[in-house]
Amino acid sequence: MLYRENGQFKTSYRSDSQVFPIAQDRIGIWLLLAFAVIGVPLLADEYLFRAVLIPFLILSLAALGLNILVGYCGQISLGTGAFMAVGAYAAYNFMVRIEGMPLLGAVLLGGACATVVGVLFGIPSLRIKGLYLAVATLAAQFFVDWAFLRISWFTNNSSSGSVSVSNLNFFGIAINTPTEKYLLCLGFLIVFAMAAKNLVRSHVGREWMAIRDMDVAAAVIGIRPVYAKLTAFAVSSFIVGVAGALWGFVHLGSWEPAAFSIDRSFQLLFMIIIGGLGSIMGSIFGAAFIVILPIFLNQALPALGALVGVTISTAAVAHTELMIFGALIVFFLIVEPHGLARLWSIGKEKMRLWPFPH
Amino acid sequence: MKFQSIALAAMLATLSSLTPSAALAQEKVQFFPSLTGRTGPVAPNATPFANGYADYMKLVNARGGINGVKTLVEECETAYATDRGVECYERLKGKHGGATVFQPLSTGITFALTEKVPTDKIPLITSGYGRSDSADGSIFKWNFPLIGHYWVAGDTVLQHIAKKEGGWDKLKGKKIGVVYHDSPFGKELLPILQERSKMHGFELQLLPVPAPGVEQKAIWLQVRQQRPDFVVMQTWGVMTATAIKEAVATGYPRDKMFGTWWSGAEPDLKDVGAAAKGYSAVMMQHGAEPDAPVVKEILTKVHDKGQGTGPKEEVGQVLYMRGVVGAMLSVEGVRAAQERFGKGKVMLGDNARWGYENLNLTQAKLDALGFKGVMRPVSTSCFDHMGSAWARVHTWDGAKFTWASDWLQADDQIIKPLVKASAEKYAAEKKLTRREPADCQS
Numbered sequence: 109m110l111y112r113e114n115g116q117f118k119t120s121y122r123s124d125s126q127v128f129p130i131a132q133d134r135i136g137i138w139l140l141l142a143f144a145v146i147g148v149p150l151l152a153d154e155y156l157f158r159a160v161l162i163p164f165l166i167l168s169l170a171a172l173g174l175n176i177l178v179g180y181c182g183q184i185s186l187g188t189g190a191f192m193a194v195g196a197y198a199a200y201n202f203m204v205r206i207e208g209m210p211l212l213g214a215v216l217l218g219g220a221c222a223t224v225v226g227v228l229f230g231i232p233s234l235r236i237k238g239l240y241l242a243v244a245t246l247a248a249q250f251f252v253d254w255a256f257l258r259i260s261w262f263t264n265n266s267s268s269g270s271v272s273v274s275n276l277n278f279f280g281i282a283i284n285t286p287t288e289k290y291l292l293c294l295g296f297l298i299v300f301a302m303a304a305k306n307l308v309r310s311h312v313g314r315e316w317m318a319i320r321d322m323d324v325a326a327a328v329i330g331i332r333p334v335y336a337k338l339t340a341f342a343v344s345s346f347i348v349g350v351a352g353a354l355w356g357f358v359h360l361g362s363w364e365p366a367a368f369s370i371d372r373s374f375q376l377l378f379m380i381i382i383g384g385l386g387s388i389m390g391s392i393f394g395a396a397f398i399v400i401l402p403i404f405l406n407q408a409l410p411a412l413g414a415l416v417g418v419t420i421s422t423a424a425v426a427h428t429e430l431m432i433f434g435a436l437i438v439f440f441l442i443v444e445p446h447g448l449a450r451l452w453s454i455g456k457e458k459m460r461l462w463p464f465p466h
Numbered sequence: 467m468k469f470q471s472i473a474l475a476a477m478l479a480t481l482s483s484l485t486p487s488a489a490l491a492q493e494k495v496q497f498f499p500s501l502t503g504r505t506g507p508v509a510p511n512a513t514p515f516a517n518g519y520a521d522y523m524k525l526v527n528a529r530g531g532i533n534g535v536k537t538l539v540e541e542c543e544t545a546y547a548t549d550r551g552v553e554c555y556e557r558l559k560g561k562h563g564g565a566t567v568f569q570p571l572s573t574g575i576t577f578a579l580t581e582k583v584p585t586d587k588i589p590l591i592t593s594g595y596g597r598s599d600s601a602d603g604s605i606f607k608w609n610f611p612l613i614g615h616y617w618v619a620g621d622t623v624l625q626h627i628a629k630k631e632g633g634w635d636k637l638k639g640k641k642i643g644v645v646y647h648d649s650p651f652g653k654e655l656l657p658i659l660q661e662r663s664k665m666h667g668f669e670l671q672l673l674p675v676p677a678p679g680v681e682q683k684a685i686w687l688q689v690r691q692q693r694p695d696f697v698v699m700q701t702w703g704v705m706t707a708t709a710i711k712e713a714v715a716t717g718y719p720r721d722k723m724f725g726t727w728w729s730g731a732e733p734d735l736k737d738v739g740a741a742a743k744g745y746s747a748v749m750m751q752h753g754a755e756p757d758a759p760v761v762k763e764i765l766t767k768v769h770d771k772g773q774g775t776g777p778k779e780e781v782g783q784v785l786y787m788r789g790v791v792g793a794m795l796s797v798e799g800v801r802a803a804q805e806r807f808g809k810g811k812v813m814l815g816d817n818a819r820w821g822y823e824n825l826n827l828t829q830a831k832l833d834a835l836g837f838k839g840v841m842r843p844v845s846t847s848c849f850d851h852m853g854s855a856w857a858r859v860h861t862w863d864g865a866k867f868t869w870a871s872d873w874l875q876a877d878d879q880i881i882k883p884l885v886k887a888s889a890e891k892y893a894a895e896k897k898l899t900r901r902e903p904a905d906c907q908s
Contacts, residue, residue: 272895363578
């Protein structure tokens with residue numbers, strides 16, 4: 109009824125190539141942004157910010173980066189945790205070693221270092237494909253883990269191998285309160301999501317998708333696989349590196365290589381598979397599913413138990429949480445193998461046909 | 467559409483699950499959050515700790531509370547993962563009128579929380595783990611590695627080895643293998659061993675084991691090849707049991723193996739049983755204390771009333787006792803704070819911090835609490851957040867632990883400068899300054 113594009117004519121190239129061609133989508137996205145920027149800081153409490161929203165935003169950003177590589181360019185990577193670690197440790201080193209380094213500079217330089225490492229480990233993708241590439245990127249994970257554990261220069265010779273940062277400062281504004289941290293992460297996510305959305309609509313993005321769908325055919329029509337694959341690795345690693353730096357600086361404050369272990373790589377891969385490969389929105393849905401659902405289950409189960417008068421032990425809650433979480437993953441993948449983003453777009457299609465969806 | 471309604475329902479349920487703490491907060495309780503590791507790679511070891519912590523708090527209530535203020539424990543499961551630990555901390559810190567003190571039982575979580583507690587004004591007790599340099603209270607205002615840290619454990623275990631050999635000079639030219647968890651937890655031990663190795667001329671062979679430590683074949687082959695004279699283990703959770711099994715398989719003599727504080731408890735050894743006979747571990751203050759008065763009191767006042775948290779036969783075991791001692795220190799700090807800020811009142815984290823900084827647990831007080839023979843006096847100050855450096859070594863006889871040494875004390879002459887240098891490095895990185903003496907009164 110409301111969600112219908114009848115009568116919206118595109119009279120210029122500009123309007124034809126908009127990110128959101130339907131007016132209702134534009135309004136919706138503005139409302140959503142307004143809610144995220146103004147509404148959430150008014151409504152959420154400290155717990156929600158620090159434990160739920162900030163990790164959700166940062167991991168959304170990381171999933172977005174990974175989705176460019178896996179979802180758009182079709183190169184499976186298990187090295188995401190490693191690229192996050194490179195971003196975090198590089199940013200830390202820029203911060204500690206260069207006097208007066210601004211936060212934004214350190215984070216972006218961290219992303220740049222991750223880009224270099226990402227491209228380096230992307231080179232094998234020119235020869236190997238699919239699962240074999242996944243195994244090759246696994247090497248990045250192990251190498252980076254090793255490097256940050258063993259080479260003490262990276263951790264500024266800290267005896268324990270753990271590093272920490274504090275007194276964050278964004279162009280003179282101290283980033284201390286959870287709201288400020290949230291807005292900082294939100295800013296990064298909005299900027300990178302818009303950039304990524306536009307990038308995948310550009311010629312580079314189309315090259316990536318061509319490579320993903322059939323690399324031989326893409327090469328025949330004149331797309332250079334070297335260029336397409338390595339740019340995908342570069343862009344993806346940059347975003348992932350920035351997310352890693354934010355994870356260390358803003359969320360944890362103090363971290364060790366275990367914060368970016370192989371588990372993190374898998375977690376991010378699951379996010380984009382559940383959220384939807386090749387979809388910007390899907391990265392965010394996937395991150396929401398994987399970050400928020402376990403925390404929600406962990407708190408809802410004892411509350412639910414109390415409702416029916418049963419006290420569930422801490423261990424039982426943890427086990428049940430894992431079981432329900434696993435079952436839900438299987439459920440969503442059966443219901444919609446293309447991820448939550450696909451469910452979202454099916455929902456939108458039905459809205460357009462409402463009240464007679466078929 | 468279906469998805470949206472599910473999402474909406476989920477949102478509403480989340481919001482409702484976050485609010486019920488408001489009703490409980492009306493009662494006058496001292497809230498002790500408990501970050502547990504009942505699942506995950508350290509579950510066999512972290513579970514007794516959580517049980518001991520909860521049981522002692524119940525005992526405190528059975529004894530009439532802290533000058534009438536009842537204690538309340540709420541658990542949150544971290545599975546030894548840092549990000550879940552941070553989430554738990556955020557979840558619990560404001561509940562039931564505010565958290566008194568956190569004991570994360572994980573070095574990774576401790577590192578992360580060390581950055582957060584100064585702004586939240588909640589003290590952190592990390593007995594035997596976390597940052598060793600946080601013993602320097604004039605830089606780490608909110609951290610309390612009460613009754614010892616990694617360096618105390620490392621120093622005392624070397625003292626024990628030296629004593630067995632007949633003096634420090636006998637260690638010259640010897641080789642000591644160090645099997646450690648390849649994480650901040652494991653690496654924190656190394657500075658003291660390296661310092662001692664420089665002083666006494668023994669050689670260290672570093673053998674890092676990647677987390678969670680169930681794959682150690684390569685490490686023990688190295689041990690077999692190089693035959694170190696002793697092996698010191700800084701292991702935790704399933705890793706300890708694996709190491710001992712591998713040592714048995716390799717034929718490395720167990721009486722040459724020495725664990726640190728986290729590497730010598732019943733869950734690590736009971737599966738290996740008699741084969742682990744001769745394995746020793748250093749225990750700061752307490753060990754397995756089945757005959758301690760406090761244990762008997764817990765059995766009669768908590769377990770016999772059907773309110774015990776874990777299995778009854780675990781009561782008094784090493785890690786259960788660690789939970790009990792941890793809880794006792796938490797409670798006694800609050801009691802000390804009440805002396806200053808008002809008896810019978812609920813102490814905020816800020817007040818409790820003063821209590822932990824001015825702990826004075828004399829032997830008489832400890833005995834009265836039921837810790838006779840379990841602990842020696844602990845007294846902290848503004849500059850010393852550790853309070854004592856006493857330890858003993860116990861040895862596995864195939865079925866249980868027996869004491870193998872007298873009380874040992876870590877050498878202040880060596881540890882103090884290490885702590886100071888490390889704390890100052892931290893302060894320089896963070897651009898912190900030492901607390902003024904006036905700040906000690908606050």
